[in-house]
Amino acid sequence: KxxxxxxxxxxxxxxxxxxxxxxxxxxxxxxxxxQQDKLIDxxxxxxxxxxxxxxxxxxxxSLLHIFRNAIDHGTESREERVSKNKSxxxxxxxxxxxxxxxxxxxxxxxxxxxxDPTTIRNLALKNKKFDxxxxxxxxxxxxxxxxxEAGFSSKEEATTVSGRGIGMDSVKVEVEKLGxxxxxxxxxxxxxxxxxxxxxxx
Numbered sequence: 001k002x003x004x005x006x007x008x009x010x011x012x013x014x015x016x017x018x019x020x021x022x023x024x025x026x027x028x029x030x031x032x033x034x035q036q037d038k039l040i041d042x043x044x045x046x047x048x049x050x051x052x053x054x055x056x057x058x059x060x061x062s063l064l065h066i067f068r069n070a071i072d073h074g075t076e077s078r079e080e081r082v083s084k085n086k087s088x089x090x091x092x093x094x095x096x097x098x099x100x101x102x103x104x105x106x107x108x109x110x111x112x113x114x115x116d117p118t119t120i121r122n123l124a125l126k127n128k129k130f131d132x133x134x135x136x137x138x139x140x141x142x143x144x145x146x147x148x149e150a151g152f153s154s155k156e157e158a159t160t161v162s163g164r165g166i167g168m169d170s171v172k173v174e175v176e177k178l179g180x181x182x183x184x185x186x187x188x189x190x191x192x193x194x195x196x197x198x199x200x201x202x
Protein backbone atom coordinates (compact mmCIF):
# COMPACT_ATOMS: atom_id res chain seq x y z
CA LYS A 1 0.00 0.00 0.00
CA UNK A 2 2.82 2.39 0.86
CA UNK A 3 4.55 1.62 -2.44
CA UNK A 4 1.31 2.18 -4.34
CA UNK A 5 0.64 5.46 -2.51
CA UNK A 6 4.17 6.63 -3.28
CA UNK A 7 3.72 5.83 -6.98
CA UNK A 8 0.43 7.75 -7.04
CA UNK A 9 2.07 10.72 -5.33
CA UNK A 10 4.96 10.68 -7.80
CA UNK A 11 2.61 10.58 -10.78
CA UNK A 12 0.56 13.48 -9.48
CA UNK A 13 3.25 15.79 -8.15
CA UNK A 14 6.65 14.78 -9.50
CA UNK A 15 6.47 12.59 -12.58
CA UNK A 16 4.81 13.75 -15.80
CA UNK A 17 3.16 11.72 -18.52
CA UNK A 18 5.68 12.11 -21.33
CA UNK A 19 3.30 13.40 -24.01
CA UNK A 20 2.40 16.46 -21.90
CA UNK A 21 6.03 17.59 -22.07
CA UNK A 22 5.70 18.00 -25.83
CA UNK A 23 2.91 20.58 -25.62
CA UNK A 24 5.57 23.28 -25.14
CA UNK A 25 6.67 22.79 -28.76
CA UNK A 26 3.27 23.14 -30.44
CA UNK A 27 2.80 26.90 -30.30
CA UNK A 28 6.36 27.98 -31.30
CA UNK A 29 6.43 25.41 -34.13
CA UNK A 30 3.11 26.63 -35.54
CA UNK A 31 4.26 30.23 -35.19
CA UNK A 32 7.47 29.46 -37.08
CA UNK A 33 5.44 27.83 -39.85
CA UNK A 34 3.21 30.90 -40.16
CA GLN A 35 6.27 33.15 -40.40
CA GLN A 36 7.25 31.14 -43.48
CA ASP A 37 3.67 31.05 -44.83
CA LYS A 38 3.44 27.32 -44.16
CA LEU A 39 0.67 25.39 -42.43
CA ILE A 40 1.35 22.60 -39.92
CA ASP A 41 -0.92 20.26 -37.99
CA UNK A 42 0.76 18.77 -34.91
CA UNK A 43 -0.61 15.70 -33.17
CA UNK A 44 0.84 14.42 -29.87
CA UNK A 45 -0.30 10.93 -28.96
CA UNK A 46 -0.96 10.26 -25.27
CA UNK A 47 0.98 7.55 -23.47
CA UNK A 48 1.10 5.70 -20.15
CA UNK A 49 4.78 6.48 -19.64
CA UNK A 50 5.70 8.70 -16.68
CA UNK A 51 9.12 10.33 -16.37
CA UNK A 52 10.89 12.91 -14.22
CA UNK A 53 11.01 16.14 -16.32
CA UNK A 54 14.06 17.46 -14.42
CA UNK A 55 16.21 14.53 -15.54
CA UNK A 56 15.42 15.21 -19.22
CA UNK A 57 15.67 19.01 -19.10
CA UNK A 58 18.65 19.40 -21.45
CA UNK A 59 17.27 16.76 -23.80
CA UNK A 60 13.97 18.62 -24.17
CA UNK A 61 15.84 21.88 -24.76
CA SER A 62 17.73 20.24 -27.63
CA LEU A 63 14.51 18.90 -29.22
CA LEU A 64 13.61 22.42 -30.33
CA HIS A 65 16.09 21.88 -33.18
CA ILE A 66 14.13 18.89 -34.52
CA PHE A 67 10.94 20.95 -34.59
CA ARG A 68 12.67 23.96 -36.16
CA ASN A 69 14.23 21.77 -38.82
CA ALA A 70 10.91 20.08 -39.54
CA ILE A 71 9.58 23.50 -40.57
CA ASP A 72 12.68 25.22 -41.93
CA HIS A 73 14.19 22.31 -43.88
CA GLY A 74 11.48 19.66 -44.03
CA THR A 75 8.17 21.36 -44.77
CA GLU A 76 7.49 22.49 -48.32
CA SER A 77 5.67 25.70 -49.21
CA ARG A 78 1.92 25.34 -49.56
CA GLU A 79 2.20 25.63 -53.35
CA GLU A 80 4.91 22.99 -53.51
CA ARG A 81 2.87 20.58 -51.38
CA VAL A 82 -0.17 21.01 -53.64
CA SER A 83 2.00 20.43 -56.73
CA LYS A 84 3.08 17.10 -55.16
CA ASN A 85 -0.56 16.10 -54.55
CA LYS A 86 -0.17 16.64 -50.81
CA SER A 87 -2.51 18.58 -48.55
CA UNK A 88 -1.62 22.26 -48.12
CA UNK A 89 -1.22 21.58 -44.42
CA UNK A 90 1.85 19.59 -43.40
CA UNK A 91 1.55 16.98 -40.65
CA UNK A 92 3.80 16.34 -37.70
CA UNK A 93 3.05 13.40 -35.41
CA UNK A 94 4.70 12.60 -32.08
CA UNK A 95 4.11 9.14 -30.64
CA UNK A 96 5.53 6.98 -27.86
CA UNK A 97 6.19 3.31 -27.27
CA UNK A 98 7.20 1.45 -24.15
CA UNK A 99 10.15 -0.70 -25.23
CA UNK A 100 10.66 -2.45 -21.88
CA UNK A 101 10.19 -1.82 -18.16
CA UNK A 102 13.22 0.45 -18.28
CA UNK A 103 13.07 2.12 -21.69
CA UNK A 104 10.73 3.86 -24.11
CA UNK A 105 10.94 5.46 -27.52
CA UNK A 106 9.73 8.72 -28.99
CA UNK A 107 8.86 8.97 -32.68
CA UNK A 108 8.70 12.36 -34.38
CA UNK A 109 7.38 11.97 -37.91
CA UNK A 110 6.70 14.57 -40.60
CA UNK A 111 5.32 14.26 -44.14
CA UNK A 112 7.61 16.84 -45.66
CA UNK A 113 10.20 16.80 -48.42
CA UNK A 114 12.52 14.34 -46.68
CA UNK A 115 16.30 14.48 -46.40
CA ASP A 116 18.04 14.18 -49.76
CA PRO A 117 21.09 11.92 -49.34
CA THR A 118 22.68 13.37 -52.49
CA THR A 119 22.53 16.88 -51.03
CA ILE A 120 24.02 15.65 -47.75
CA ARG A 121 26.78 13.77 -49.57
CA ASN A 122 27.68 16.77 -51.77
CA LEU A 123 27.83 19.12 -48.79
CA ALA A 124 29.98 16.64 -46.86
CA LEU A 125 32.36 16.30 -49.82
CA LYS A 126 33.01 20.05 -49.58
CA ASN A 127 33.87 19.74 -45.87
CA LYS A 128 37.43 18.63 -45.10
CA LYS A 129 36.23 17.25 -41.78
CA PHE A 130 34.68 14.28 -43.60
CA ASP A 131 37.64 13.54 -45.93
CA UNK A 132 38.48 10.29 -44.15
CA UNK A 133 35.00 8.84 -44.48
CA UNK A 134 35.01 7.36 -48.02
CA UNK A 135 31.74 9.18 -48.62
CA UNK A 136 31.16 7.66 -52.07
CA UNK A 137 30.87 4.23 -50.50
CA UNK A 138 28.50 5.19 -47.66
CA UNK A 139 24.91 3.99 -48.23
CA UNK A 140 22.18 6.63 -48.62
CA UNK A 141 20.35 5.54 -45.46
CA UNK A 142 23.58 6.04 -43.49
CA UNK A 143 24.82 9.25 -45.14
CA UNK A 144 21.85 11.15 -43.72
CA UNK A 145 23.24 10.51 -40.22
CA UNK A 146 25.79 13.24 -40.99
CA UNK A 147 23.11 15.72 -39.92
CA UNK A 148 24.06 14.75 -36.35
CA GLU A 149 27.71 15.75 -36.83
CA ALA A 150 28.88 19.00 -35.21
CA GLY A 151 29.33 21.76 -37.77
CA PHE A 152 27.21 20.13 -40.47
CA SER A 153 24.45 22.15 -42.11
CA SER A 154 22.18 21.24 -44.99
CA LYS A 155 21.47 24.91 -45.71
CA GLU A 156 24.02 26.69 -47.85
CA GLU A 157 23.33 29.96 -46.06
CA ALA A 158 22.71 30.44 -42.38
CA THR A 159 19.26 31.83 -41.61
CA THR A 160 17.82 33.56 -38.59
CA VAL A 161 15.89 30.37 -37.94
CA SER A 162 18.63 27.78 -38.04
CA GLY A 163 22.18 28.98 -37.81
CA ARG A 164 24.87 27.20 -39.73
CA GLY A 165 25.28 23.63 -38.51
CA ILE A 166 24.03 24.13 -34.97
CA GLY A 167 21.32 21.91 -33.63
CA MET A 168 21.02 18.30 -34.57
CA ASP A 169 24.40 17.45 -33.09
CA SER A 170 23.15 18.72 -29.71
CA VAL A 171 20.15 16.36 -29.92
CA LYS A 172 22.50 13.40 -30.38
CA VAL A 173 24.76 14.60 -27.54
CA GLU A 174 21.87 14.97 -25.07
CA VAL A 175 20.31 11.62 -26.05
CA GLU A 176 23.62 9.84 -25.56
CA LYS A 177 24.20 11.60 -22.23
CA LEU A 178 21.01 9.90 -21.03
CA GLY A 179 22.25 6.55 -22.32
CA UNK A 180 19.89 6.54 -25.28
CA UNK A 181 20.17 6.50 -29.05
CA UNK A 182 18.65 8.46 -31.93
CA UNK A 183 17.83 7.10 -35.38
CA UNK A 184 16.64 8.84 -38.52
CA UNK A 185 14.88 7.44 -41.59
CA UNK A 186 13.78 9.52 -44.54
CA UNK A 187 12.24 9.21 -47.99
CA UNK A 188 12.27 12.02 -50.52
CA UNK A 189 8.85 13.68 -50.81
CA UNK A 190 7.40 11.34 -48.15
CA UNK A 191 8.95 12.71 -44.98
CA UNK A 192 11.37 12.09 -42.15
CA UNK A 193 11.07 10.08 -38.94
CA UNK A 194 13.26 10.50 -35.89
CA UNK A 195 13.14 7.65 -33.39
CA UNK A 196 14.70 8.35 -30.00
CA UNK A 197 15.14 5.52 -27.53
CA UNK A 198 15.64 6.55 -23.91
CA UNK A 199 15.76 5.01 -20.45
CA UNK A 200 12.73 5.66 -18.20
CA UNK A 201 14.09 7.92 -15.45
CA UNK A 202 11.82 8.55 -12.47
